[in-house]
Amino acid sequence: MQKIPTNLLGLILLPIFVAAYAPAQAAERDTIRITFEEFAAIAKDKSANLDARRKNVSLAENRIQQARANRVLPSLNLTTAHGLVPGVKSRDPEITPGQYYLDPKLENDWEDWGIFTQAEISGLQPVYTWGAIGNLVSAAQKGAQAARYELDAQKESFVLQLFELYQSALLITDLERLINEAQRQLNEVERELERLREEGDPTIEEKDVFEFYILKTEFEAQVAEMEHTRDFVSRSWNLVLASGPDRVYLPAERFFDPVTVSIKDFGFYENSALFHRAELKGIRAASEAASHGLKAARAQYYPAMFLGVSAGFGYTPNRPRQNNPFIRNNTNFLSARAGFGFQMNLNFWQTRNQIERTHIQKRQLDDFHDAATDGILIELSDHYRDARITESRRKSRLSALEISSEWVRTEQIDLDIGFGNVRHLLDAVKKKMELELEISQLTFDLNLKMARLYRSAGLPVSELTQNADAR
Numbered sequence: 001m002q003k004i005p006t007n008l009l010g011l012i013l014l015p016i017f018v019a020a021y022a023p024a025q026a027a028e029r030d031t032i033r034i035t036f037e038e039f040a041a042i043a044k045d046k047s048a049n050l051d052a053r054r055k056n057v058s059l060a061e062n063r064i065q066q067a068r069a070n071r072v073l074p075s076l077n078l079t080t081a082h083g084l085v086p087g088v089k090s091r092d093p094e095i096t097p098g099q100y101y102l103d104p105k106l107e108n109d110w111e112d113w114g115i116f117t118q119a120e121i122s123g124l125q126p127v128y129t130w131g132a133i134g135n136l137v138s139a140a141q142k143g144a145q146a147a148r149y150e151l152d153a154q155k156e157s158f159v160l161q162l163f164e165l166y167q168s169a170l171l172i173t174d175l176e177r178l179i180n181e182a183q184r185q186l187n188e189v190e191r192e193l194e195r196l197r198e199e200g201d202p203t204i205e206e207k208d209v210f211e212f213y214i215l216k217t218e219f220e221a222q223v224a225e226m227e228h229t230r231d232f233v234s235r236s237w238n239l240v241l242a243s244g245p246d247r248v249y250l251p252a253e254r255f256f257d258p259v260t261v262s263i264k265d266f267g268f269y270e271n272s273a274l275f276h277r278a279e280l281k282g283i284r285a286a287s288e289a290a291s292h293g294l295k296a297a298r299a300q301y302y303p304a305m306f307l308g309v310s311a312g313f314g315y316t317p318n319r320p321r322q323n324n325p326f327i328r329n330n331t332n333f334l335s336a337r338a339g340f341g342f343q344m345n346l347n348f349w350q351t352r353n354q355i356e357r358t359h360i361q362k363r364q365l366d367d368f369h370d371a372a373t374d375g376i377l378i379e380l381s382d383h384y385r386d387a388r389i390t391e392s393r394r395k396s397r398l399s400a401l402e403i404s405s406e407w408v409r410t411e412q413i414d415l416d417i418g419f420g421n422v423r424h425l426l427d428a429v430k431k432k433m434e435l436e437l438e439i440s441q442l443t444f445d446l447n448l449k450m451a452r453l454y455r456s457a458g459l460p461v462s463e464l465t466q467n468a469d470a471r
Contacts, residue, residue: 087112087318114318142289149282276458
């Protein structure tokens, strides 16, 4: 008899478990049945890992705003100064306060103090930068696209893990049904075996009795194993959904069926993967960002034209402003300037190294894209083969199950009319149980392999459950 697998989910589910599980206390709990779409929506909303990825997108979008800020007064500074300043006095009565600069013997008046206030504001407005600012903005926009595609890829991988967890719950439900049916059949065989032994039927050998009780012991062990697996899946659901002790979530489907989507030709999935995979889109966006960064770096070879503006004032009540335009009293003045100028980095070695580094990054991203494409196609081919093989194997087991079910009915009828053999009935029941468990496991495997095929092809895994959700 095929054993019930203990690691239905495997280690792939470990990143989902982000909190410790607290066993539910004995209390009344609400049971809520949810579809896979609802299950995935709740889990994605609760995922700390996806929240962290969303912060990366926010940071990337913030860099767009920073790049755009370079278009309008990227350099705007305000400087102020304050303090106490002594006044000035002249001993020449013919010099007015506005002409104190003419007195060579002008001196500080230490008995007259005033509050000094000064402020200067200056700014540079780019006029023409050879496309440097525009390319920086475009690079930031492509970088934000790459971050969003990275988030999409993480969501798709997470949904695949959730699909496996959801299917595991359906598998456990189906195994419980099969075990209950198998228990009923074993009880019937045991009653028939005991009746024949009591009647002294010569066809009953001790070997038959021992084989039956060995089978029953193995079955009981598998029941216990299934119960532990069921508890594991239940805890996993609670962790992913962050559900409290007063609420229990269960799959909406009542029956465990294979996905209704048929497997298409390999070319369909290949074209879909090359066009839809978020990982490839992200690398292409990053490569385009590097291209814009390369253009922005090359613009540093040319002088950028700027409009410069500055204004300042200083005021101290005990220091008079001077009337000569060539003389500036730094404690009492008012000035403003505006004009065009050029700015250029003359360290050409530094500029060349920056361009070379950006060019290397661009080539590296192109290599990553080629390598990722090859890896995705290999992965896709592997998942396509697995899905095809599992689908074929499941069909053959379904045909075998029909034959074994007829075998069980025939042996039961023969035994009821006195022409059967309990050993043959036991063999038939055992084979039917093995096939039922194997088909249930193959249904689980087929659904997972189809989900992995869809993930590799860049198709939404949720499409596999849409028909099931409608039912």
